[in-house]
Amino acid sequence: xxxxxxxxxxxxxxxxxxxxxxxxxxxxxxxxxxxxxxxxxxxxxxxxxxxxxxxxxxxxxxxxxxxxxxxxxxxxxxxxxxxxxxxxxxxxxxxxxxxxxxxxxxxxxxxxxxxxxxxxxxxxxx
Amino acid sequence: xxxxxxxxxxxxxxxxxxxxxxxxxxxxxxxxxxxxxxxxxxxxxxxxxxxxxxxxxxxxxxxxxxxxxxxxxxxxxxxxxxxxxxxxxxxxxxxxxxxxxxxxxxxxxxxxxxxxxxxxxxxxxxxxxxxxxxxxxxxxxxxxxxxxxxxxxxxxxxxxxxxxxxxxxxxxxxxxxxxxxxxxxxxxxxxxxxxxxxxxxxxxxxxxxxxxxxxxxxxxxxxxxxxxxxxxxxxxxxxxxxxxxxxxxxxxxxxxxxxxxxxxxxxxxxxxxxxxxxxxxxxxxxxxxxxxxxxxxxxxxxxxxxxxxxxxxxxxxxxxxxxxxxxxxxxxxxxxxxxxxxxxxxxxxxxxxxxxxxxxxxxxxxxxxxxxxxxxxxxxxxxxxxxxxxxxxxxxxxxxxxxxxxxxxxxxxxxxxxxxxxxxxxxxxxxxxxxxxxxxxxxxxxxxxxxxxxxxxxxxxxxxxxxxxxxxxxxxxxxxxxxxxxxxxxxxxxxxxxxxxxxxxxx
Numbered sequence: 001x002x003x004x005x006x007x008x009x010x011x012x013x014x015x016x017x018x019x020x021x022x023x024x025x026x027x028x029x030x031x032x033x034x035x036x037x038x039x040x041x042x043x044x045x046x047x048x049x050x051x052x053x054x055x056x057x058x059x060x061x062x063x064x065x066x067x068x069x070x071x072x073x074x075x076x077x078x079x080x081x082x083x084x085x086x087x088x089x090x091x092x093x094x095x096x097x098x099x100x101x102x103x104x105x106x107x108x109x110x111x112x113x114x115x116x117x118x119x120x121x122x123x124x125x126x
Numbered sequence: 127x128x129x130x131x132x133x134x135x136x137x138x139x140x141x142x143x144x145x146x147x148x149x150x151x152x153x154x155x156x157x158x159x160x161x162x163x164x165x166x167x168x169x170x171x172x173x174x175x176x177x178x179x180x181x182x183x184x185x186x187x188x189x190x191x192x193x194x195x196x197x198x199x200x201x202x203x204x205x206x207x208x209x210x211x212x213x214x215x216x217x218x219x220x221x222x223x224x225x226x227x228x229x230x231x232x233x234x235x236x237x238x239x240x241x242x243x244x245x246x247x248x249x250x251x252x253x254x255x256x257x258x259x260x261x262x263x264x265x266x267x268x269x270x271x272x273x274x275x276x277x278x279x280x281x282x283x284x285x286x287x288x289x290x291x292x293x294x295x296x297x298x299x300x301x302x303x304x305x306x307x308x309x310x311x312x313x314x315x316x317x318x319x320x321x322x323x324x325x326x327x328x329x330x331x332x333x334x335x336x337x338x339x340x341x342x343x344x345x346x347x348x349x350x351x352x353x354x355x356x357x358x359x360x361x362x363x364x365x366x367x368x369x370x371x372x373x374x375x376x377x378x379x380x381x382x383x384x385x386x387x388x389x390x391x392x393x394x395x396x397x398x399x400x401x402x403x404x405x406x407x408x409x410x411x412x413x414x415x416x417x418x419x420x421x422x423x424x425x426x427x428x429x430x431x432x433x434x435x436x437x438x439x440x441x442x443x444x445x446x447x448x449x450x451x452x453x454x455x456x457x458x459x460x461x462x463x464x465x466x467x468x469x470x471x472x473x474x475x476x477x478x479x480x481x482x483x484x485x486x487x488x489x490x491x492x493x494x495x496x497x498x499x500x501x502x503x504x505x506x507x508x509x510x511x512x513x514x515x516x517x518x519x520x521x522x523x524x525x526x527x528x529x530x531x532x533x534x535x536x537x538x539x540x541x542x543x544x545x546x547x548x549x550x551x552x553x554x555x556x557x558x559x560x561x562x563x564x565x566x567x568x569x570x571x572x573x574x575x576x577x578x579x580x581x582x583x584x585x586x587x588x589x590x591x592x593x594x595x596x597x598x599x600x601x602x603x604x605x606x607x608x609x610x611x612x613x614x615x616x617x618x619x620x621x622x623x624x625x626x627x628x629x630x631x632x633x
Binding site: 032034035037038060061062064085086124 | 525552553556610
């Protein structure tokens with residue numbers, strides 16, 4: 001599939017799938033967190049406002065909020081992560097997706113691949 | 127003898143009590159006598175056990191040795207240098223413990239009427255005053271039984287204050303990303319919404335981001351100063367002014383008070399309420415999960431909301447304030463007077479030090495941290511904020527070493543254990559990748575600090591030439607490298623005689 005992927009400055013990725021948005025955390029975020037040991041997902045039907053925490057990813061090092069890039073309603077969550085949080089580390093943009101959101105608003109302040117890469121570059125420069 | 131060989135070992139395994147159990151073994155002193163058995167005759171038959179509970183059966187000496195051996199494997203301030211940043215694991219004088227252990231205090235019944243409890247209440251009233259003087263805030267409640275409970279109490283006070291002001295829409299708490307992890311957790315626990323504020327590259331709160339986030343919905347801003355980066359927030363009075371102009375309140379996390387004790391008062395920086403960690407700063411050992419104490423201090427306008435109990439004095443008579451007298455109080459947080467033993471240690475410690483002693487604590491804490499920071503910098507460790515002066519703790523980053531040599535912050539920390547030094551805080555603050563947060567505290571001698579620097583210099587050298595030595599450390603401890611990921615993903619929290627089907631075999 002060659003659909004476009006957008007990124008947030010807080011290290012989420014977003015992919016348009018029909019009317020819905022699939023959301024996960026980026027490879028950079030997964031690597032920075034290290035091995036995930038727990039993923040807390042919202043309930044299907046949960047309504048979330050843009051910029052609010054919609055999930056929590058927890059590694060041995062830290063627990064981190066995952067922010068929703070847009071207001072919307074949760075359509076589906078990746079239940080496989082409950083028993084296999086390591087999927088996020090192994091395949092963050094694929095099998096390690098977090099949730100599917102029905103957006104009620106438009107995506108704003110999103111970065112494309114080049115913009116996100118530049119952001120990561122600037123944050124990891126010693 | 128079944129022909130098995132016994133191998134000499136520096137750290138023989140300590141089996142679980144359940145594994146050492148043999149049916150019928152007893153501690154002789156605990157076997158019930160005839161009188162006890164007769165007393166049980168009164169119990170209705172249906173309440174009696176059919177068979178004894180499945181408890182381990184051991185001799186008294188076996189139990190004593192079991193726990194003594196476990197305690198000997200412990201790293202503690204009494205045995206090892208303990209530079210665990212953000213935790214202030216300093217030595218706590220035995221004198222403070224001796225005072226808190228006096229028979230007249232330890233054996234006091236919690237229901238002792240105030241009239242018979244004047245000495246204790248007077249002591250706690252004096253502690254309230256001493257902590258008020260240290261913070262510059264007029265009133266202190268000793269009630270909270272830990273730092274996070276103190277945070278929760280102060281936020282509940284602030285939320286109640288806003289409600290009484292007709293400002294109930296103030297439900298947001300702004301927390302810089304250099305704050306303690308408990309801050310956002312306490313705000314969420316209090317039902318408030320957390321918004322994160324960015325930090326500038328040189329380690330201060332980003333005041334532009336703060337200005338943009340402040341609104342009519344802001345209830346409070348939570349700050350630790352010095353922050354978890356070990357740097358003093360230079361624009362703190364400006365920040366407090368911005369927060370107050372927006373109608374919000376400033377909350378001070380007292381976790382890093384050791385850096386400013388007797389030199390700067392949080393009230394003078396503009397804070398409205400705070401909690402103190404008596405178990406970090408004031409002579410109670412911690413690290414084992416408690417008990418602690420997190421007294422809250424409040425400005426005049428927040429004082430009516432302080433939790434109970436609160437000790438009052440009228441004409442030389444001490445008593446506890448009643449709920450009727452404090453109708454705006456957020457209420458009672460725990461049983462009786464809180465963790466009185468911890469409060470008494472703080473009292474004794476403060477009386478031992480006096481006002482002049484307080485400033486010596488912060489002076490030496492900052493001097494020691496700066497000394498170690500300088501020494502490690504010389505040894506090739508990269509300071510995360512080299513342009514800033516270290517307060518009581520500082521951050522180094524091993525990002526370059528991780529990339530170039532493949533050893534990480536956690537590997538350095540594990541290797542330090544082999545040298546009898548407790549690991550610094552790793553991977554926190556989250557702002558700095560591959561970091562160690564180092565807090566030597568004021569109670570280490572220069573000799574110990576020199577040894578710490580020497581050991582860490584040597585480890586840096588080892589890492590550059592033979593990184594696997596670090597990656598597999600510790601080598602000399604009873605337990606080698608623990609698989610933290612497996613432990614977190616598949617925690618085994620119960621012991622069973624027969625493993626549950628599908629559960630991993632015990633290591």
